[in-house]
Structures are given as structure tokens and as C-alpha cells.
Amino acid sequence: MDKAIEDFSRYLLYEKGFSPHTQTAYIQDVLQFEQYLKAQHLQIDTFQYRDARGYLVHLYNQQLTRSTVSRKISSLKTFYRFLRLDQEEMNPFDSLIHPKQDKYLPQFFYEEEMARLFAEVDQGKPFHKRDRLILELLYATGLRVSELVSLKLTDIDEEMMVLKVLGKGNKERIVPFGQFALESLRDYLPLRRQYAKDHDGLLINQQGGILTVRGVRYILTDIIKRTGQVSHIHPHMLRHTFATHLLNEGADLRTVQDLLGHVNLSTTGRYTHVTKEHLRQTYLSAHPRA
Template sequence: MDRLLYQRNLSDHTIRSYGTDIDEFHAFLEREGLSVGTFKYPDARNYLSSLYDKGLKRATVSRKISTLRSYYHFLIEAGVVENHPFLSLPFPKKEKALPTFLYENEINALFESLDQGSRMYLRDKAVLELLYATGIRASELITLRRDRIDFNYMILKVHGKGNKERIVPFNESAKASLLEYIEHFKKHIDHNDALWLNYRLEPLTVRGLRHALDMMVKRSAENFDLHPHKLRHSFATHLLNNGADIRAVQELLGHESLQTTQKYTHISKEQLRKTYLRTHPGNQKR
């Protein structure tokens, strides 16, 4: 766990997932009367089958296998074991599920449905504006500090995965909402040394953010699940649908691989229809 934290700079959430996966693996070893040293490749295949028997998604199974590969690399380096039973074990093929996103009219309806009488209306509006304007992750939003917001140039300095920093621009609408929120809650923001506040005027957590988004949807007439990543998906999809360069979107999202960004190149049926009507020669008047 120390190596994951200090050498690989993984997030607390990822490290907890590693710990859970390793604990589950050791429970399997105990049930089977095995140890990390006696565990061999055939046992690894049995373990893979046991994960599928639980009905886990392929992405979850892949993560657990990846965890145990890293674990055995560590054990070999430490001289605890000699063989790596997971090295030749194939990863499950990835499920090709497209990211879900909101259409522009759904985004507009969400903003319009915000309860202006709510104590946290200004916060909710600023949160929505910033998530949709920048596509930043929930963890990046929660850890954002005022001194990392440049209102003159309208850019954020964001600490992303692996403690990597990137610059993300935001728009006039997000700027206005942020300034209004900060001005109204300035005393409590200063007292907590945290930009985002919960209903008790204490620092907002990622869990609290998800709850706030759930409440926004419940107060609206829209029928969909809303989580920070759906706004991130919407941000990327709308940029690409409107002609943004995919490498620019990759940079804005903080993706290391272009392949990760390419999943957002799916387009809405309406966008597809518009493109067809605009570009197909047969649609031109003769």
C-alpha cells in the first residue's frame, strides 16, 4: 500500500480498491488451502472462474486481475515467491459500453429546474456550471481551491490522476456563478479553508456532491440519473459534436491515451441527422 501511495501516486480510492481485491484473494487462498507461494497458474484460472461465478462485470474482473498482477510483481521483488501465476492469465475482453450523456436540452432543463429558494442554490448553480463548463472529475472539483482559479484569464489549475496538473478553461457563465457563490459564502469558505460547502456550511465531500446532484434531479421534472461523470461525458460529447479537435478534448479531460477519449466520438441521432442532411449531395435541391 505504501508503494502504491508514495511511488505510483495512486488516489486513496484506488488504493482502497487494491486493498479490497487483495483481501478477497487471501480469503480465496484460505478457503482453498493455498498460500501465495503454492498458488499456481491453474489456480489462477480457477480464481478467474470464481470471479465470473459472482456475476461481476468484465471491467471489475479485469481490475482485480490487474491488482493481483501488481501484487505478485511486488511479492517477487520482495523475494516472497518465485513464480508469477497471473502473468499469462488473459484479461477479459472489455465491454464496449458507450458513456451516457445528457442532451443539450436536458442540460438546459436541469439549470432551469434549480430551486432558487434553496439555501444552497448559488452553490448548486456554480457546481453545475463548472462541471459542465470544464468536464473535471468529482475529486478534482472537491479539491479545487480558490487560489487555483484565475478569473481574469478564466482558467483552472486542476490536480488530476497521478497528481498531474493541467490547465482547464471555463466560460463567462461559470465565472459569474462562481463569483456570486464565493461572495455569498465567503465567510464560511474562509473559515473552512474549502471552496465547496455542504448544507451545514462545512466542507463538501465527493459523497455529498453526489447527493446534491441527486437532489437536483429529484426537484426537476427530468427522469435520469445524474452523477459528476455524466456531466463530464456531456462536456466531451458536446465539444466533439460541435467540431472540437479530439486531441484538444483529450488534453482538457486529462486523458493519457487518445483511445480513452475516442469513446466520446459517438454522436447523438440528432447530430447524425443534421450532418447527413447538410452533407449528402442527394439532399440538395436539384
């Protein structure tokens, strides 16, 4: 089965166009499924729908969130389809009902909190210009961090102030950025020319190589610790902030959908709930009879 998983990994990356993060999650799901098969003395080629229902119960017994269970079912459904590309055998996971997704409001920063983040970029660090650029671009464009670290110098049009972004499913989109991000970019580029090794990636680490997603997370965590605002930040909060602030200022949902690179409008629609809550809180705090 190791060879099949290896081939599946390449299939996800090169044919399905999944991000490395999603690819890793899918492979981990398949490996955990393999362990379950061994423990239950089951075979992958004779695994049936009733066995799939048993596996679903097994996942729920682990107290996993509904979104995690749903992803694991999607992983295995895709894996079985991959194994049986040239066959018409029944996929044991095809008829399995996905659990309803957990509903949550995306976390975001208020404008004054964003101002504090920018103010706390450590000016004493030699790479502070890069750290500021990371904040500026994430807030100005709503990019996923995987998209940010994949940016190349050739993806940037300074004159038009736009980025060419390769998103999920290898879909390209054009995303504009503003004057603050442009100034930060121009401030950073001499530093990049001084330290960058032989590659065309935009963001570099302190060794001159291409900065990773983990590196961005470390940088953002360091900044947030200096503000003393919250104990934890995830990079997606800046993407949520980008979308929420646009909608709060009157941007239409379709435009925000295109900027974020969402396939479904319903995904972008989560942010309308955030803006409604924002309006509600403003009303409660400002109206004398609230």
C-alpha cells in the first residue's frame, strides 16, 4: 500500500492541484485509515459501505470536530476514486453522509488592533522590513499564507499595483494592493537583493532561502506577543480581517469572493455574519436605549 499512497500523494499535488498543506492532511488521513484496517483485520479492496459506517463511528468516538470528520471522509473518498480510476466498483465512501459543518464566525482584528500590530514590528531586527511587508501584503490582499510564500518577483506589477496569485486548484487570479504595501515592498527589495540566494521567491528567510509558511507563522506570533493583545494568532486571521474590513466599508460580496479566490459564494458569505455582528455590537454600545 505504500506505493499506492506515494502515487496518491503525487496525484493530489500535480493532477488535483491541491496545496501542500491539503496534500499532507489527505495523506495523514489515509495513513490513519490504513492503521484502522490493520487493527480491524480488514482489507482495502474488500472494504464495503457497512465498514465505512463503522469507520465513521470510530472517528466520532475520537471526539473529532465535524469539519475534521468531513475532511477525512473526503480524503478517503478521493483515495478510493484514485485507486479505481479504470474500474466501476462501488466506492464505499460515496454514499456516506457528510456531517454538517460546525458553524463559526471568523476571527478578525479591529482597525485599531491592526494599527498596533504594525507599530510592534521590531525595528531592531535586521529583517524588520520583510516582517512589515508580510503584514502589509496579508492585510492588503487577503492572500492565503501558502499563496504569499509562493509569490515570485515576476508575480508583482509595481506600476499597476497588482499581484498574480496562484491559488487552490492552480487557479490564477489578479489581486490589487495599496500604497502602503507598495512602499513597504520598495523598502524591502534592497534587503532581498543583498541576502537572497539563487531563486526568484519574493520573501526570504535569514539564510537567504525562500520563507516557509511555518516561518511566517513564527514571525506573526512574535509580533502579536509584543502587542500583548492575544496569546495566539493564526495567519488566516489576517485574511479574515481583510474580508471583514472590506465588507464593513461597503464592498460587495462578489468582489470580495473574487479577491479571496473562493469558488463558492457561500464560503465568502460567512463574513456577512461577522459584519452583522459588528453592526450589532456598535449599536449596543452606542444607542442610549440599547
